[in-house]
Amino acid sequence: MSEGIFCIRVYGCQMNAYDGDRLRSAMTELGWEESSDAFASDAVIFVTCSIRDKAEQKVISELGRFRPMWEKDKKPKVALLGCMAQRTGADIAGKFPWVRVVAGPRHLGLVPRSIAESMNGGVFMHLDGDAGEKMDLECAPVPKVNPHKAFITIAHGCDQFCSYCIVPYVRGRFASRPPEGVLAEANRLVNRGILEITLLGQNVNSYGKDFDGDAGNYRFASLLRDVAAIKGLRRLRFTTSHPLDFSDDILDAMKSCPNICPGINLPVQAGSDKVLREMNRKYTRDQYIDAVKKIREALPEVGLTTDLIVGFPGESEEDFEESVSLIEETRFALVHSAAYSPRLGTPAAKREDQIPDAVRSMRLARINELQSRISHEINHEHVGRVMEVLLDDAAPKGKGLLQGRTVTDKVVLVKASAEMTGRFRSVKITGASPWCLEGRLL
Numbered sequence: 465m466s467e468g469i470f471c472i473r474v475y476g477c478q479m480n481a482y483d484g485d486r487l488r489s490a491m492t493e494l495g496w497e498e499s500s501d502a503f504a505s506d507a508v509i510f511v512t513c514s515i516r517d518k519a520e521q522k523v524i525s526e527l528g529r530f531r532p533m534w535e536k537d538k539k540p541k542v543a544l545l546g547c548m549a550q551r552t553g554a555d556i557a558g559k560f561p562w563v564r565v566v567a568g569p570r571h572l573g574l575v576p577r578s579i580a581e582s583m584n585g586g587v588f589m590h591l592d593g594d595a596g597e598k599m600d601l602e603c604a605p606v607p608k609v610n611p612h613k614a615f616i617t618i619a620h621g622c623d624q625f626c627s628y629c630i631v632p633y634v635r636g637r638f639a640s641r642p643p644e645g646v647l648a649e650a651n652r653l654v655n656r657g658i659l660e661i662t663l664l665g666q667n668v669n670s671y672g673k674d675f676d677g678d679a680g681n682y683r684f685a686s687l688l689r690d691v692a693a694i695k696g697l698r699r700l701r702f703t704t705s706h707p708l709d710f711s712d713d714i715l716d717a718m719k720s721c722p723n724i725c726p727g728i729n730l731p732v733q734a735g736s737d738k739v740l741r742e743m744n745r746k747y748t749r750d751q752y753i754d755a756v757k758k759i760r761e762a763l764p765e766v767g768l769t770t771d772l773i774v775g776f777p778g779e780s781e782e783d784f785e786e787s788v789s790l791i792e793e794t795r796f797a798l799v800h801s802a803a804y805s806p807r808l809g810t811p812a813a814k815r816e817d818q819i820p821d822a823v824r825s826m827r828l829a830r831i832n833e834l835q836s837r838i839s840h841e842i843n844h845e846h847v848g849r850v851m852e853v854l855l856d857d858a859a860p861k862g863k864g865l866l867q868g869r870t871v872t873d874k875v876v877l878v879k880a881s882a883e884m885t886g887r888f889r890s891v892k893i894t895g896a897s898p899w900c901l902e903g904r905l906l
């Protein structure tokens with residue numbers, strides 16, 4: 465007999481997608497049925513993001529929509545999870561009485577039981593700083609988004625305290641998951657037919673630095689090698705890396721294990737030493753450029769991407785021009801750019817020299833235009849090449865088109881039937897835009 469109907473809404477990053485998959489698996493294993501209709505559900509689970517104000521406002525507006533139904537039927541009960549829950553969940557539960565479970569990212573293991581108990585009344589708060597037990601969910605997620613690819617979180621939290629970032633406050637201090645748990649999860653996923661795994665963490669290359677004694681010798685490179693050795697795993701990726709900890713042993717592992725994909729996201733965040741210092745990034749522009757050189761020497765085919773913030777408080781025109789020149793010189797495959805958005809509780813948000821919205825938007829548009837040209841040029845260089853592509857889904861636009869990824873994580877669109885999903889195919893690249901490649905199956 466079904467325990468009830470639940471619906472899950474996931475906002476934000478890949479770590480949230482992974483948490484959403486794990487909760488979905490745990491709820492289903494407990495006998496709940498999933499629905500995509502929140503208004504037909506007994507429980508609605510929100511996995512939330514705090515990285516930007518917009519993401520939080522969207523959840524608040526969604527929560528407001530339950531009022532009429534709650535006043536009539538006292539349904540659905542809502543579980544608010546993740547970073548926003550950790551930051552403001554207690555206040556939100558005070559405003560929206562249908563929010564019955566609030567849990568920060570490190571307490572997901574307590575959520576399924578609390579949701580079940582909330583059906584009989586009561587409000588359950590599981591937040592860092594509580595005396596209560598902290599518990600992660602140790603179940604292998606059944607990936608919802610794609611049956612061929614899966615994520616595994618290998619570390620929680622972050623110790624870097626970049627001055628603009630809310631993560632250390634909402635996800636807590638850096639903590640690596642024991643390798644046994646990660647490897648068991650990876651094995652279970654590969655046995656279920658998963659072809660590609662992405663290891664996730666705010667700072668994956670610090671993995672293991674918090675292990676004591678001899679276990680402290682087991683670092684990210686060791687984990688990469690052990691996961692890569694799982695029979696049947698065709699592709700292994702990881703994100704995100706911090707430029708400070710990108711050590712030679714990681715490059716050695718990438719060179720010697722053919723299924724570790726040569727794709728690296730190495731966030732730079734700014735091109736000016738002054739801004740980098742004020743962001744508390746702990747490296748200089750030159751040190752970053754040296755790290756890029758080292759990576760490109762070791763892995764000439766690497767697909768290198770970055771994250772960049774424009775309009776950080778106090779960013780002058782000259783500082784911004786240094787970001788522009790860094791993008792021009794480094795020629796990343798992709799830049800995840802964002803205008804600075806103040807997050808309450810972070811040092812940067814308290815600064816008085818905030819940059820006006822209009823200037824931030826103008827700088828963002830300039831970076832996007834520049835990067836669009838560079839990405840187009842880089843993609844164009846692939847035309848005529850034959851590349852191995854994992855066809856993993858229907859293309860979002862275009863009838864009869866499938867999309868896939870190369871080892872360097874480039875999106876490729878090809879004409880192919882739906883039965884081809886989940887297959888590796890050789891594709892001849894026939895066209896390029898700034899955002900993707902087009903190709904023909906060989």
Ligand code: SF4
Binds near residue numbers: 624630631632
């Ligand atoms: S390293 Fe990343 S997650 Fe950690 S504080 Fe800096 S920006 Fe935030």
